[in-house]
Amino acid sequence: MPPVSRTQPDASPLPMRDASLRLNDFYEVYEKPDPRRVKQEAARCMNCGAAFCMPEGGYRDNADRPAGCPISNKIPEWNRLVETDRWRDAYDRLALTNNFPEFTARVCPAPCESSCIVGIHDRPVGIKSVERAVIDRAFEEQWVKPRSPRRRTGRHVAVVGSGPAGLAAADQLNALGHRVTVYERADTPGGLLTYGIPSMKLDQHVVARRIALMEEAGVDFKTDRDIGRNLDAAQLEADHDATLLAVGALAGRELYLPGRELTGVTLAMPYLEHATRHRLQHRPIPEPLDAAGKHVVVIGGGDTGADCIATAFRQGAASVTNVTRRSQPPERRDAQHPWPGPAATYTLDYAHAEGLAKTGHDPRAFNLTPKAFRAYLDGRRVALLDLEETAPNQKPRRHTLRAELVILAIGFTGPDTPALLDALRLGPDQLTQAQPRPGLFVAGDARRGPSLVVHAIAEGRTAAAQIDRFVARTP
DSSP states (O other): OOOOBBBOOSSSEEEEHHHHHTTOOOOOSOOOOOHHHHHHHHGGGGOOOOOTOSOOOSSEETTTEEOOTTTTHHHHHHHHHHHHTTTHHHHHHTTTSSSOOOHHHHHHHHHHTOOGGGGTSSOHHHHHHHHHHHHHHHHHHHOOOOOOOOOOSOEEEEOOOHHHHHHHHHHHHHHOHHHEEEEEEETTTTTHHHHHHHTTSSSSSHHHHHHHHHHHHTTTTOOOOOOOTBBBBHHHHHHSSSEOOOOOEEEEOOOOOOOTBBBBBEEEHHHHHHHHHHHHHHHOOOOGGGTTTSEEEEEEEEEEHHHHHHHHHHHOSSSEEOOSSOOOSSSOOOTOOEEEEEEEEOOOHHHHHHHHHHHHHOOOSSEEEEEEEOOOTTSEEEEEEEEEEEETTOOOEEEEOOOSSSOOOSSSSEEEOOOHHHHHHOGGGGGSOOOOOOTOOOOOOTOOOOHHHHHHHHHHHHHHHHHHHHTTTTO
């Protein structure tokens, strides 16, 4: 168990452990909530006049993006149940729309809170905190049971990929009575949830616990299965009544600059995966990817970048700097980000708060554009990063940072599965289609592009409904 620590001052009913203490371990950053504070937070939801947090059909922001919860969680309903101390009913209501609240309550950036009406003039309701309290209590009280079907349909569906989209689809299809086999190329199910998100944010036992429940319900998981390498695509389709591709979008966006080939310049996913495997399986971290004692630069200001920052600090980096081309966000919502869309204001993620606690300043450096990686005298290992500062209304200036490990966390471009596409005779553009051909379906980041875990769950649920209709009308 994590060490006991004082709680940071926080209006949330789910406060973080003290940053200076949690930097010494890989336990989850949040403390167990006080049920009384959770009920008080849920009661704030009752001040709302219209639930923009849970759109039916989808409110959209000024950039025509969906605003609110992508899976239309019945947020005011379970908040009301928590307020009246009906925790079991709150869990039942939560589970109606969300297969994996324990995942979203930990890693979702909570677009529901950006759309909260209370948040127009006050702090938005801590929806994610209440969700976390409900699902954690549900597991503690053993309310979460395997979703075993009452009968089997005789249909067999293959799900390729065991990230959130694949898991959601498999869970839905199994509950409908279809036999489901999930094929995963890694040695452990979970996809991005297992090897792409560090345990400080999502402990891997949380993922393993859900996988075990699904196995108990009848879902069959086969690991080390990679279409185009050791799994025949034609045979896979022939053996199943329908096949779903939920392979994610893990091909990292590259930064083609002078010196990119130098040792010590890496994409984010290999870095995070090796760090996780080291913790879970005691595998040695390849020396170029170990942050211990090194001056680390993380390029990219999103969630993946924050995870790399937190991991590097825990590995004992000499320094960590997060470089981003973006300007520092405003303290308050501006005209370019009107409600109910994302506020895009200046906030400290868990990793940024840890950097502040360790060094006295936010590890992010804004308005900086990378220009080149430079090597030591040996010409092989990265030593320096050349940058250009492009602050608004100022003349560009050149900077140089010490950089013995540079992590590229600048997003993803699509699936990293060319052998799979070749084996299935699919072009990359066909992955954007929900059903490229009869019996073959696509869902999650592989179809819609890199996005949030909650979007992946929504995609998996939608795909499951489509597959269920397909097999019902297929002889």
